Amino acid sequence: MQATLTDLQSEVARLRHELQSLALEHKGDEQITVADYLLTRLEQLGVSSIFGVPGDFNMRMSIFKDYVEDHPTIKWIGNCNELNAAYAADGYARVKPHSIGVVVTTFGVGELSAINGIAGAFSEMVPVLHIAGVPSTTQLKTRPLLHHTLGDARFDVFTKAAEQVTISQAMLANKVQATADIDRILIDCVSRARPVYLSLPTDMVSEKVSTKRLKIPLSRILPPNNPDVEEFVLDEIIKVVREAESNVVVLVDACVSRHDVQDEVKDLLAATHFPVYSTPMGKTTIDEDYDRYGGIYIGSISEPVIKERVESAKLILSIGALKSDFNTGMFTYRIPTTHTIELHSDCVLVRHAHFPNIGMKQLLPKLTSRLKDFRCQASELVVSKFKLEVPVEETSDITQSYFWPRVGTFFRKKDVIVTETGTSNFGILDVPLPEQTIFVSQILYGSIGWAVGSTLGAALAARDRGLGRVILFIGDGSMQLTVQELSTMTRHGLTPIIFLINNSGYNIERNLHGMNRKWTSLLTTLGDLNGTLSRSYTVRNKPELEKLLDDPQFANAGKIQLVEVVMDKYDTPRALKMAAELSTKYAEQSAKQF
Incomplete structure (x- = not known):
């Protein structure tokens, strides 16, 4: 149900973008190639480097890679292999907010080599565009026995593989629909923080298309929260905070950065002075020298002072949680659901109540406005300084x-x-x-x-x-x-x-x-x-x-x-040693239950 609602919201955003594009005047319409259209869109998104490996379906003079090399602001970063290129696109997107990573591969052999890197970006919610240079539209229809195929005329098998690790896909089958398809998947990429896949036939690269859509920026605007439900959720959160007597701890996680709410969270913390802790995947989401920051909470793996402070709070305000095994200390959180509020990109959980389609991006500023009255009480809560002294050891070995x-x-x-x-x-x-x-x-x-x-x-x-x-x-x-x-x-x-x-x-x-x-x-x-x-x-x-x-x-x-x-x-780090022990125990318990 949730996936269906998300897809509907994405479709609404796409249709809104289409209406804006259709409203433009056709008079004086300029024509550019599909390749240049795509590169212009990437330039608008702040992309300055494209990663990849040359292949014969993306390398010839009329093919996409050459357009990249001729672009004035975007550089072609040739990689040693496609897997590394996908990893590089992932790292690029993580360090450059509001942009995306881009990887270009050839058909079949190249895209399958990259797929593990794309899967990692999907798993960790990193916006990456995978462009696969593929045979011509005619060859895709007639399906001759081409190299880089499986030899059984299944030319769509690689696209089907990509569907498993990307949020949206497009095959540029004709120039009439090409610009709309490019815009659709790029909007999905930036708004849903997941990889997308573009199949680019050799004969489509230099086809001429209109520039009119380029005048409409790609929309990053999320669907609005239902105002009545949002107001009810805000009232419920304030009620729970009041019951907790302002003994609230904020726990930030990976989706704070993935879904672009770092500024909203900083505003919340500045207004409320609630103590804040991070998960491993949320590390540096909040500056670690901030005076109300207490350190990394990893369930039972946490440092004792951090574990006690977080788990003794009367209420945990969890923002952008990703409750994986390593991120939660092998599922050893000791926080009752009755003491938890979770804010996510597409829902809010208040204790046992679930409110779908209430996104944290729009909710947080309103919540901050209503929580600032608790600042005086929250400021009295003690936060131990997050620090780590260099130990004095007898051995000269590097431990x-x-x-x-x-x-x-x-x-x-x-x-x-x-x-x-x-x-x-x-x-x-x-x-x-x-x-x-x-x-x-x-x-x-x-x-x-x-x-x-x-x-x-x-x-x-x-x-x-x-x-x-x-x-x-x-x-x-x-x-x-x-x-x-x-x-x-x-x-x-x-x-x-x-x-x-x-x-x-x-x-x-x-x-x-x-x-x-x-x-x-x-x-x-x-x-x-x-x-x-x-x-x-x-x-x-x-x-x-x-x-x-x-x-x-x-x-x-x-x-x-x-x-x-x-x-x-x-020699092993403290946290890894504890995680390994807990992992073994968890596996043994799971085996017994099975």
Whole structure:
């Protein structure tokens, strides 16, 4: 039912856009190619980089890739493979709000290679456009035995696969409908924060279409909340807050940033002074040096002071929750439904009551206006400072317990910090990050190797926005899956700092790179042949790491840098160790119930 209502709302938005377009005068109508129309729309959305891999269905002179390369403001970022390109589009969209990531692949082999990256963006609600260059419209109808097919005339099988991991799809079958289809899926992409799929036949790329629709901006406006239901919901929330005697804790999660309500949430917090905590997926949604911010809540994995404060509150105002296993400490939240209000992009839950089609984007400003009267009482609630001291340890070895708080002192305002699935994701959770830092991780989908491609996209977006350094933390095992993309970073003059945690991960590392080969030779192997564009280091103990982190030249990130951090292979961050134990218990309990 909910999916049907969402689809209807999307259709209403599309029809409204169509009416605006039809109302334009035809007089003086200009003609441009379908490719240029699409690129203009992407330019309007703030896209300045398109990722992908050339293929014979998108590479010829009349085909889309050439139009990208000729565009004055959008750059073609050629990737080493389609999976990395999809990861890069994901990272780009996460760091560049109000824009989208774009990946271009060829038919069949290319789009299937990218589909895992698109699935991750779908899972974590990241707006990405996947453009697949496909055979001509005639070939799609006659279905000859073409290369890149399954050899059984099922040319639609790849589109059907894309339907499983995208929110909206379009096949540009004729120029009459082409511009409307492009607008439709792009509106879905930006308004519903999910990937979309565009199938672009070779003979459609240079077809001429009208420019008139380009005068109407793509709509980001969400369907309005029903005013009567919204007013009732507001009354119910105020009543519950009053019953809780203002002992309210705000818990922010991933959908705060995914659905563009960060400003509304900040206004709410400033007006009310309610204490605020974050989930792992919501990390840096709120500046972590904000004086009413208490840290990361992960159920039973939380630091004891955080766990006690959140779970003892009389009411939790949860905003944009995504209650996955890792995000909730393996489902160990100890918060009764009777003590919970949840705000989502498409519904509100007040205790056991569910109010569909009441979106938080429009609700939050009205709620803030009515909750500001509780500020005085809320200000009396104590919030422990979120901090993590660097421990004093007898050993000179670099331990997980030492490494994460120490690199925490290295971070700066506006840094973009990317962490890989596993050790890095969990190690950094307890580390307070400076204001305006952007934390990028893939905790829900957890595709190993995602972080390298994502760092490429994040670095390009950070450069566009004038942000600070881009810093990647990744394990030696994960790095092997997507390591080729370091060459792309070097080629485009990007300068991320890469901390590679070498804890003797996969044995394949020694076999692939040579039994005595070092990670520090990697950047010269992958593009920096004369060693002038990059710098590599190995740190094996605390003094070596301290010296490096205190080096101003290293900290300024003037070139791409890789730091091999040697650790014991059995050493594990606190949060990961607890998550593993809870995961085992949860699996055992589930097996018994089954």
